Amino acid sequence: MVGIMKLSDSEWIVMGALWAHAPATARELLERIEAETDWAYMTVKTLLTRLQDKGAVSSERRGKTDWFRPIVSRDKATRTAFRAFIDRAFDGAVGGLLHHLAREEKLTKRDRELLRRTLRELVEEESR
Amino acid sequence: MVGIMKLSDSEWIVMGALWAHAPATARELLERIEAETDWAYMTVKTLLTRLQDKGAVSSERRGKTDWFRPIVSRDKATRTAFRAFIDRAFDGAVGGLLHHLAREEKLTKRDRELLRRTLRELVEEESR
DNA sequence: GACCATCTACTACAGTTGTAGTAGATGGTG
DNA sequence: CACCATCTACTACAACTGTAGTAGATGGTC
Numbered sequence: 001m002v003g004i005m006k007l008s009d010s011e012w013i014v015m016g017a018l019w020a021h022a023p024a025t026a027r028e029l030l031e032r033i034e035a036e037t038d039w040a041y042m043t044v045k046t047l048l049t050r051l052q053d054k055g056a057v058s059s060e061r062r063g064k065t066d067w068f069r070p071i072v073s074r075d076k077a078t079r080t081a082f083r084a085f086i087d088r089a090f091d092g093a094v095g096g097l098l099h100h101l102a103r104e105e106k107l108t109k110r111d112r113e114l115l116r117r118t119l120r121e122l123v124e125e126e127s128r
Numbered sequence: 129m130v131g132i133m134k135l136s137d138s139e140w141i142v143m144g145a146l147w148a149h150a151p152a153t154a155r156e157l158l159e160r161i162e163a164e165t166d167w168a169y170m171t172v173k174t175l176l177t178r179l180q181d182k183g184a185v186s187s188e189r190r191g192k193t194d195w196f197r198p199i200v201s202r203d204k205a206t207r208t209a210f211r212a213f214i215d216r217a218f219d220g221a222v223g224g225l226l227h228h229l230a231r232e233e234k235l236t237k238r239d240r241e242l243l244r245r246t247l248r249e250l251v252e253e254e255s256r
Numbered sequence: 257g258a259c260c261a262t263c264t265a266c267t268a269c270a271g272t273t274g275t276a277g278t279a280g281a282t283g284g285t286g
Numbered sequence: 287c288a289c290c291a292t293c294t295a296c297t298a299c300a301a302c303t304g305t306a307g308t309a310g311a312t313g314g315t316c
Contacts, residue, residue, distance in 0.1 A: 029142070043306060095242025100210065107222055127221045167274095170277070171276060192282050
């Protein structure tokens with residue numbers, strides 16, 4: 001049931017707020033994302049319904065209010081999004097992404113440092 | 129006009145074939161992607177029209193046939209997709225992606241090959 | 257126990273995406 | 287120059303996305 005969990009952009013925003021702290025009510029989630037979205041309350045509700053339909057969140061009634069919690073983990077969603085991105089833009093090859101990162105993207109000094117470390121770790125791990 | 133060029137999954141497939149070699153006719157593009165998509169000719173045509181509408185490809189009539197060529201470069205499209213992905217999944221921080229890469233993703237042989245090259249380049253660049 | 261603030265349920269509606277069909281134009285070939 | 291294979295132009299249509307409105311249920315408060 002929780003197979004390939006593809007989230008739309010708006011759904012990512014809601015999930016982001018929900019991953020931050022759960023369970024949460026729709027109103028709470030709206031408050032958390034108010035700074036970035038300026039949505040109506042009903043927009044959050046609709047997205048939560050859709051997320052529930054696709055099995056990404058669950059809800060539990062307390063009083064007259066639904067409390068939501070994520071079913072899909074952030075990591076899981078990230079991995080799915082990562083795969084989709086890599087598949088379309090780099091034909092599935094993570095190496096292509098690394099290449100792109102190394103030569104195309106403007107990285108901060110810290111990113112560059114981290115990338116170098118990452119690459120080295122990966123290569124070392126490999127040769128072990 | 130060629131600002132933020134967002135491509136859908138299907139559009140990426142067509143662009144992939146077009147980036148491989150241009151100019152090309154719709155029929156040629158269909159043949160190139162036949163292995164992976166099993167689309168009807170008209171599907172390719174429709175996608176090409178949409179891509180033209182959004183300024184991603186241009187076309188030129190020769191005889192009764194349109195010849196298409198990319199306006200948006202693969203690099204440009206990749207950067208846009210990269211940004212979109214990073215923004216939603218890692219809140220815009222490339223570091224988050226690197227982290228993810230280092231601990232979550234398994235690399236194929238091909239990935240590792242590319243990676244070694246990339247690493248060499250990075251190191252050389254650094255020592256220059 | 258009535259009322260109000262607030263919640264859920266149902267509905268809406270335009271834009272994008274995936275995936276094509278059909279009809280009418282037309283260039284090359286005999 | 288007629289015909290056919292093939293092209294383009296126009297149209298289609300359901301699913302998914304972004305973004306909500308409205309009406310009716312309901313739990314807490316006086």
